[in-house]
Amino acid sequence: MITVSQLLEYLPANLFDDLSAEFRVDRYNHKLTGKNMFQLLAYNLLEQDKISLRIIEQSLSAHQYQLLYKGSPLKASKSGIADRLKEINFLFFEAIFENLVKRASNLLPKTCQHNLKIFDSTAITLSSLLLHCGFPVSKGPKNQIKFSIGFSNIPEKVRFGSDKSSMSEDIALRDVIKSASLSEEDIAVFDRGLASRKTFKEFSQEGIQFVTRLNDKANYRIISTHRSVSQEPINHLQIISDEIVNLRSKKEHWVDAEFRLIRAICTQTKKTFLFLTNILSLSAEDIAAIYKQRWSIEVFFKFIKQHLQAKHFLSRSLNGIKVVFYTILSVAILLTLFKTLNNIENYKLAKCQFTEQLKRALTYQIILFYQHDPSKFHDNFIF
Numbered sequence: 001m002i003t004v005s006q007l008l009e010y011l012p013a014n015l016f017d018d019l020s021a022e023f024r025v026d027r028y029n030h031k032l033t034g035k036n037m038f039q040l041l042a043y044n045l046l047e048q049d050k051i052s053l054r055i056i057e058q059s060l061s062a063h064q065y066q067l068l069y070k071g072s073p074l075k076a077s078k079s080g081i082a083d084r085l086k087e088i089n090f091l092f093f094e095a096i097f098e099n100l101v102k103r104a105s106n107l108l109p110k111t112c113q114h115n116l117k118i119f120d121s122t123a124i125t126l127s128s129l130l131l132h133c134g135f136p137v138s139k140g141p142k143n144q145i146k147f148s149i150g151f152s153n154i155p156e157k158v159r160f161g162s163d164k165s166s167m168s169e170d171i172a173l174r175d176v177i178k179s180a181s182l183s184e185e186d187i188a189v190f191d192r193g194l195a196s197r198k199t200f201k202e203f204s205q206e207g208i209q210f211v212t213r214l215n216d217k218a219n220y221r222i223i224s225t226h227r228s229v230s231q232e233p234i235n236h237l238q239i240i241s242d243e244i245v246n247l248r249s250k251k252e253h254w255v256d257a258e259f260r261l262i263r264a265i266c267t268q269t270k271k272t273f274l275f276l277t278n279i280l281s282l283s284a285e286d287i288a289a290i291y292k293q294r295w296s297i298e299v300f301f302k303f304i305k306q307h308l309q310a311k312h313f314l315s316r317s318l319n320g321i322k323v324v325f326y327t328i329l330s331v332a333i334l335l336t337l338f339k340t341l342n343n344i345e346n347y348k349l350a351k352c353q354f355t356e357q358l359k360r361a362l363t364y365q366i367i368l369f370y371q372h373d374p375s376k377f378h379d380n381f382i383f
Helices: 004-008 013-023 034-047 053-059 063-068 078-087 090-107 169-179 197-205 284-292 295-307 318-341 347-372
Strands: 115-127 142-152 154-161 186-190 209-214 220-225 237-249 259-266 272-277
Touching: 004 318, 004 347, 013 034, 013 090, 034 053, 034 078, 034 090, 034 318, 034 347, 053 078, 078 318, 090 154, 090 318, 115 154, 115 169, 115 295, 142 169, 142 295, 142 318, 154 169, 154 318, 169 186, 169 197, 186 284, 197 209, 197 237, 209 284, 237 272, 237 284, 259 284, 272 284, 295 318, 295 347, 318 347
Parallel strands: 115 186, 186 209
Antiparallel strands: 115 142, 142 154, 209 272, 220 237, 237 259, 259 272
């Protein structure tokens, strides 16, 4: 069991002080400091079902924030908050996220015998009249920002795609996988969006183990049989063949690299699956099971979009978008720790319990604060 108060100890005051000094985020603004902005965004992400600059502005008068600022309400307008998001150094928020990743990685129990690193992308779209950064989408006058994530129980790496090249998963996912600095034991798992045969060859040459799926109509030629297959289906999946193959590329004809291709069929739907990997030591059933774990990142994307406001833009500047998204990921890590270590069934319930504990902790601190200086108590503190 772990409490919210214990989790918040992973964000000590000295961490904010050190990062503020390193990234000089408070040099020209002593009101909406880096720490204040992180707290303001994080609390509203937890507290509000819908978040906007107006709601954040109004929340500044709440007793929770008056406590944080020693009884003096922090006043800031909607436009002032928007300007601060646009200007404050996003690297400060990236560093908070990275600090939490290191701490969480040591706390979370291992759920799989393999070191899986799952990679996928999600995107947010807005009218190009409102969002000037990002790349245009094919339908309508809209721009899009793509977020490519490296995930292993928690988000560990993120790539922001704002230029036209990011439309291609062959670029977006390749870049985030390469930047993740995977170890020899790690296995990168990704979907069919990354389909470049050249990248598959590059991964093998660089010692990056991977598991993915191929399109059903992919062109390949069989070199040899890798292993004989079992005749018994496992979890409604029947392995048909396990072979070493070459893949055909549009530019290079046959790619000069060998891969392992596992063909399987779902006994219920009769759908065929082609699993591609460069791992030779595991069984075909293990490879299929590893790919199945990719679904966990889809659950995570659904959670942050539905419950942490990641489906729309709070800021329309690229810097502000990064600030907000790193804060969302940081809050998501805290919630994942709370959910996992307390054996809570799902993210939604974990968020509700986390927020209630946080409110009680803040209320208790408010009582202590005003017991020491009751003269500062006024009507805004009735709760």
